[in-house]
Amino acid sequence: MPPRVSVICPTYNRGKAILPTLESVRAQTMRDWEMLVVSDASDDDTDEVISSLAVQDRRIRLLRTERFGSQSGPTNAALRETSGEFIAYLDHDDHWEPDHLLRLREAFDDGARFVATRARKLNAAGQVTATAHPLSMCWHPELQLMSPLFENSCAGHAAGLAEKVGGWRESPVGLEDWDLWLRLADAGERCTTLLDRTVTLLDDPRTRTHTLAREFTHEIARFDDVRTARAAYRALTDSRNQQRELAASKKDLLAWYEALAERGELVFPRGWRGGAGALAAAVESELGEHGTVWKGLTIVAGDTHVSLCVPLSTMTAEHAERYTRYFRATMPHQMAFLEDVLPHGSVPR
DSSP, rough: OOSOOOOOOSSSOOGGGGGGHHHHHTTTTTEEEEEEEEEEEOSSSHHHHHHHHHHHHHTTEEOOOOOOOHHHHHHHHHHHTTTOOOOEEOTTTTTEOOOHHHHHHHHHHOOSSEEEEEEEEEESSSSSSEOOOOGGGOOOOHHHHHOSSSOOOEEETTTHHHHHOOOOOOOOTTOOOHHHHHHHHHOOOOOEEEEEEEHHHHTTTTTTHHSSOEEEEEEEEESSSHHHHHHHHHHHHOGGGHHHHHHHHHHHHHHHHHHHTHHHTTTTOBTTOOOGGGGHHHHHHHHHHOOOSSSEEEEEESOOOOOOEEEEEOSHHHHHHHHHHHHHHHHHHHHHHHHHHTTTSSSOO
């Protein structure tokens, strides 16, 4: 019989360092799985390490591909080789808790087709640097448009869903998983999320996630010259405006989440307590931990104007444009804050 879940793990030149990741799969309490470890034309001993473990556990299989340089090509190759009813993803430097696949399977048994669990991040020294906030596990297509929400090591879906929307797309700017989740949402798929923390992600500045350039931006203001743009930058980053900025963000986020909940469309994660009544405290807590969107402001000089922008980690220009349109239409308090702080007429609508 085919396995219930096919696990896909793309890798490149990981060597013996991949063993803890693979062992976290072997330690799963849900045993009905196969694992395709996809070597992206590794030229060290990675293939030998995987092959040696595959001899011990026949559920593990090495699949070698040509060199792609990103996870998408190897993952698509693996999707063509899977036989499981459901697909789960795992990066080669992340780890699963023993009940990860069990939690996914339970959600699949309840009829879910697209599932994500909660994660924490650890640095190379083993220190926890972040844990996904419960609010970030609330799901809606609009929330998926505006945020990645979860990484691929947290997610699983019914077999065939990725191919249905065109598979994993190649990109020099990364965020291939966010791109896929958004296309699934656009295709009408809905995500079931869990508050169970079952994934540990490596948080290391040397990883691909941290080194990719962000090519697209959210323009918040436009000026005739660099001097005016720099003055606007100083105004927005002035500590005297931080509380006003925070208050505006808080009002917008709470109104956004509450409106989705009132329409009955907001997906609360399994394990969430308090329903819509807990949203205010959750927004307060999340902003206290992570701050507002106005981070990493940058000045971009164009042919006819100079823009003040927030860099976006979107994979495509089309996604970035959707982000900007949605923000301007649905975040009135932050738009009013910008219009009050910045020169008249500089904030596009």
